[in-house]
Amino acid sequence: MDLQAYLQERKKRIDEALETYLPEIEGPAAQAVRAMRYSLFAGGKRLRPILCLAGAEAVGSDGDPVLPVACALELIHTYSLIHDDLPVMDDDDLRRGKPTSHKVFGDAMALLAGDGLLTEAFRLMVRQDRPGRTSPPVLLNVIGLIAEAAGYGGMVGGQVVDIQSEGQDVDMSTVEFIHTHKTGALIRASVVSGAMLGDGNRSQVEALTVYGRSIGLAFQIADDILDIVGDTETLGKTAGMDQKKRKITYPSLVGLDRSRDIQENLVQQAVAALKIFDDRAAPLHEIARFIIGRTA
Amino acid sequence: MDLQAYLQERKKRIDEALETYLPEIEGPAAQAVRAMRYSLFAGGKRLRPILCLAGAEAVGSDGDPVLPVACALELIHTYSLIHDDLPVMDDDDLRRGKPTSHKVFGDAMALLAGDGLLTEAFRLMVRQDRPGRTSPPVLLNVIGLIAEAAGYGGMVGGQVVDIQSEGQDVDMSTVEFIHTHKTGALIRASVVSGAMLGDGNRSQVEALTVYGRSIGLAFQIADDILDIVGDTETLGKTAGMDQKKRKITYPSLVGLDRSRDIQENLVQQAVAALKIFDDRAAPLHEIARFIIGRTA
Numbered sequence: 001m002d003l004q005a006y007l008q009e010r011k012k013r014i015d016e017a018l019e020t021y022l023p024e025i026e027g028p029a030a031q032a033v034r035a036m037r038y039s040l041f042a043g044g045k046r047l048r049p050i051l052c053l054a055g056a057e058a059v060g061s062d063g064d065p066v067l068p069v070a071c072a073l074e075l076i077h078t079y080s081l082i083h084d085d086l087p088v089m090d091d092d093d094l095r096r097g098k099p100t101s102h103k104v105f106g107d108a109m110a111l112l113a114g115d116g117l118l119t120e121a122f123r124l125m126v127r128q129d130r131p132g133r134t135s136p137p138v139l140l141n142v143i144g145l146i147a148e149a150a151g152y153g154g155m156v157g158g159q160v161v162d163i164q165s166e167g168q169d170v171d172m173s174t175v176e177f178i179h180t181h182k183t184g185a186l187i188r189a190s191v192v193s194g195a196m197l198g199d200g201n202r203s204q205v206e207a208l209t210v211y212g213r214s215i216g217l218a219f220q221i222a223d224d225i226l227d228i229v230g231d232t233e234t235l236g237k238t239a240g241m242d243q244k245k246r247k248i249t250y251p252s253l254v255g256l257d258r259s260r261d262i263q264e265n266l267v268q269q270a271v272a273a274l275k276i277f278d279d280r281a282a283p284l285h286e287i288a289r290f291i292i293g294r295t296a
Numbered sequence: 297m298d299l300q301a302y303l304q305e306r307k308k309r310i311d312e313a314l315e316t317y318l319p320e321i322e323g324p325a326a327q328a329v330r331a332m333r334y335s336l337f338a339g340g341k342r343l344r345p346i347l348c349l350a351g352a353e354a355v356g357s358d359g360d361p362v363l364p365v366a367c368a369l370e371l372i373h374t375y376s377l378i379h380d381d382l383p384v385m386d387d388d389d390l391r392r393g394k395p396t397s398h399k400v401f402g403d404a405m406a407l408l409a410g411d412g413l414l415t416e417a418f419r420l421m422v423r424q425d426r427p428g429r430t431s432p433p434v435l436l437n438v439i440g441l442i443a444e445a446a447g448y449g450g451m452v453g454g455q456v457v458d459i460q461s462e463g464q465d466v467d468m469s470t471v472e473f474i475h476t477h478k479t480g481a482l483i484r485a486s487v488v489s490g491a492m493l494g495d496g497n498r499s500q501v502e503a504l505t506v507y508g509r510s511i512g513l514a515f516q517i518a519d520d521i522l523d524i525v526g527d528t529e530t531l532g533k534t535a536g537m538d539q540k541k542r543k544i545t546y547p548s549l550v551g552l553d554r555s556r557d558i559q560e561n562l563v564q565q566a567v568a569a570l571k572i573f574d575d576r577a578a579p580l581h582e583i584a585r586f587i588i589g590r591t592a
Contacts, residue, residue, distance in 0.1 A: 028473050029453030031460065036448065083411060088384070088403040107384040108459050111407070115379060115414065116452040122418045123443035126436045136432035140422045143439070147419035152332065156412040157325030163404050164327065177324050 003286040007050060014049045015041075017067045018074065021124055035105045035113035036120070039078050043096045047219075048073040048190040051212070051287065055194025058274075058281040059204050065130045066197045069142060072121040073190050076150050079117035080186075082110055084159070092241070118150075134197050142193045149189035158182025162247075170248045176217070179250075183223070184216030191215075191284070207273045211284065214270035218263045219291050224249035225259055263292045299582040303346060310345045311337075313363045314370065317420055331401045331409035332416070335374050339392045343515075344369040344486040347508070347583065351490025354570075354577040355500050361426045362493045365438060368417040369486050372446050375413035376482075378406050380455070388537070418443075430493050438489045445485035454478025458543075466544045472513070475546075479519070480512030487511075487580070503569045507580065510566035514559045515587050520545035521555055559588045 018040060025033045049070035053063040063070075085092040085100040086107060093103055102110035125143050128134065134142075148154060158181025165174060191212040195205050227242045228251055242249050250259040270288040274281045314336060321329045345366035349359040381388040381396040382403060389399055398406035421439050424430065430438075444450060454477025461470060487508040491501050523538045524547055538545050546555040566584040570577045 025448075028457045028470065029448055029477070032448040032453050032456040079411075083407060086384075086407070088382075088407060109456065111379060111382070111384060112452050112456050112459070115375075115410075115455075116448040118411065118414055119443050119447035119452060123440055123447060126440040126443070128436075136436055140424075140432055140435060144419055144422040147415050147422070151415035151419060152321075152325055152328040152412040156408050156415060157328050159411075160328040160405065160408050161324045163408070174324065181325070 001282050001286060003283070003290055006283055006286070007045075007290075010050045010053055011046045014046045014053075014067070014070060014074065017071050021068070021071055021127070022075075022120065031105075031109065032112060032116055035101060035109050036078075036116050038104060039082050039095075039101050039113065040075065040117065042098050044074065044078065046074060048077050048186060051187065051190040051284075052194035052197075054281075054283045054287065055191035055200075055208055056198035057194075058208065058277050058284055059195050059198040059200030060280060061194075061198030063194075063198075065134050066194055067130055068124050068127040069139075069146070069193055069197060070190075072124040073146065073186065073193070075117045075121035075124065076146070076155075077186060079114040079121070080150075080155055080159075082114040082117070086110060089159075089163070090241070090245070122147075138196055138199070142196050145193055145196070146186075146189050149185040154181050154185030154189070155183075158185065165248065167246050168248075172253055175248055175250065175253060179217055179220040180213065183220040184213060187216035187219060188212030203276060207276050208284075210273040211270045211288070214266040214273070215288050215291050218266040218270070218288075221250045221259055221263050221266075222292050224251050225256060225263075228256065260292075267292055297578050297582060299579070299586055302579055302582070303341075303586075306346045306349055307342045310342045310349075310363070310366060310370065313367050317364070317367055317423070318371075318416065327401075327405065328408060328412055331397060331405050332374075332412050334400060335378050335391075335397050335409065336371065336413065338394050340370065340374065342370060344373050344482060347483065347486040347580075348490035348493075350577075350579040350583065351487040351496075351504055352494030353490075354504065354573050354580055355491050355494040355496030356576060357490075357494030359490075359494075361430050362490055363426055364420050364423040365435075365442070365489055365493060366486075368420040369442065369482065369489070371413045371417035371420065372442070372451075373482060375410040375417070376446075376451055376455075378410040378413070382406060385455075385459070386537070386541070414446075434492055434495070438492050441489055441492070442482075442485050445481040450477050450481030450485070451479075454481070461544065463542050464544075468549055471544055471546065471549060475513055475516040476509065479516040480509060483512035483515060484508030499572060503572050504580075506569040507566045507584070510562040510569070511584050511587055514562040514566070514584075517546045517555055517559050517562075518588050520547050521552060521559075524552065556588075563588055 022037060022040060052066055052070035052073055056063045056066040081095060082101045084090050085095055086102055092100055101113055158178050162178045162182055188209060191208050192205060195208045267288050271285060274284055318333060318336060348362055348366040348369055352359045352362040377391060378397045380386050381391055382398055388396055397409055454474050458474045458478055484505060487504050488501060491504045523536060563584050567581060570580055
């Protein structure tokens with residue numbers, strides 16, 4: 001299959017849906033939506049929504065009823081980037097080659113844009129505006145899964161440990177905790193929620209949980225590596241920041257070569273988990289490979 | 297009825313449920329939960345959860361199946377206070393007589409504690425651990441209602457306009473927008489979600505929407521007035537901050553007497569909306585009166 005064409009088509013579908021779900025508004029709160037949209041449409045790859053659609057496809061759904069939840073995942077991801085870039089956090093000026101939210105709108109508005117996106121994500125999830133509606137009890141389970149992955153048991157928990165670890169001597173298990181929680185949890189939830197919404201059976205959902213966990217960690221190790229070998233222009237964010245902030249990463253702990261080995265192992269684990277699926281899981285296969293081959 | 301006894305009993309029930317829903321955890325992310333709990337158990341009156349329970353009671357439910365959503369409303373309220381107190385926002389050191397989150401845990405952790413509480417609120421809403429479960433489609437509607445009230449169409453929108461208005465010459469309609477959105481929307485959603493979860497019919501839900509809108513605005517005008525006539529010790533937060541920050545409030549626009557008249561009218565509107573209910577709406581009657589009589 002042509003992965004690039006697949007990713008492009010899916011990205012287009014998601015961008016169109018996002019445009020429908022979060023249009024500009026008029027009135028006093030227009031600036032809130034403007035700030036939310038600025039970061040939402042700043043050129044994200046839409047990896048999480050694509051994984052959600054691909055998870056649904058793998059279990060035999062056409063993906064359309066999944067779109068609101070898929071888009072909600074992108075809102076959650078975007079909120080986390082905005083808050084992560086704030087001066088009180090990583091204090092980054094550049095994201096995807098553009099000035100970060102607080103550089104454009106000020107710190108207070110960026111904070112609120114993040115809050116708005118996170119909240120809107122849950123409003124989006126309960127929208128049932130697509131043909132082939134999801135069963136409400138399944139949707140409630142998916143909301144619980146995503147909230148857990150985004151909250152203190154997932155992304156927020158990873159962020160907290162990341163902050164506490166800055167400048168500290170941390171070991172491999174802490175770095176793994178940060179990676180699997182800060183980035184991994186939402187990536188895993190993306191593919192698993194797609195499978196649940198597509199009415200996948202228990203063994204399919206379990207297999208995609210393994211898949212999601214593996215590519216989630218591989219993705220973050222790729223990020224660590226890119227921070228060293230990439231350049232600011234290609235990355236769209238300032239390269240070399242991990243070292244500058246003395247963040248402990250996979251490469252800083254075990255070196256580049258060993259990090260690449262670990263990555264390769266993770267991708268093999270992910271691919272192995274797909275063996276119970278038929279051809280409809282082909283995109284998930286390709287995405288697993290793509291994640292460690294990416295350059296930005 | 298004895299309102300104080302009622303409020304005390306309900307508060308106890310809610311505090312116990314909150315303790316069950318957000319217990320301390322061990323492991324790397326323990327500090328995240330510690331920070332979330334610090335603000336959650338800092339002596340809130342639990343007005344929003346109590347309104348949610350009272351809304352359910354008014355339509356004939358015993359309130360118990362409503363507890364997860366009622367508690368979720370308190371988590372959302374608490375997150376908004378933490379973010380609102382941050383240096384990039386109102387920069388307040390004192391809340392409910394205790395140092396604010398960022399004073400205790402630092403700015404980054406306070407930001408994440410807020411994010412964690414907002415996310416956890418939605419995880420809590422989908423918990424169905426109480427006898428007399430809610431129907432999943434109704435619960436999905438309630439989640440949508442609360443997310444809308446908390447997001448850019450409600451609380452976040454009100455915050456954005458509040459920030460944009462600081463130091464500006466704003467008119468009555470802008471102040472009303474801020475009040476009805478920043479505080480009013482979630483108060484309204486609290487009582488309405490209770491009625492929906494308690495299987496109230498359409499006219500009951502509509503009546504409580506009117507009730508909620510009126511007491512929500514009355515509540516915020518009471519806040520404006522207390523900022524002038526209250527003292528820091530009784531309020532548990534620094535008095536006189538509105539004037540210090542040149543915030544336009546009801547009293548600053550129309551004076552104290554006229555503000556009290558508007559309040560009284562709002563309470564009468566709220567009470568009038570309750571006329572279709574029987575005795576089971578007595579707590580809502582008393583709460584409407586209590587809101588403008590409060591001293592903290």
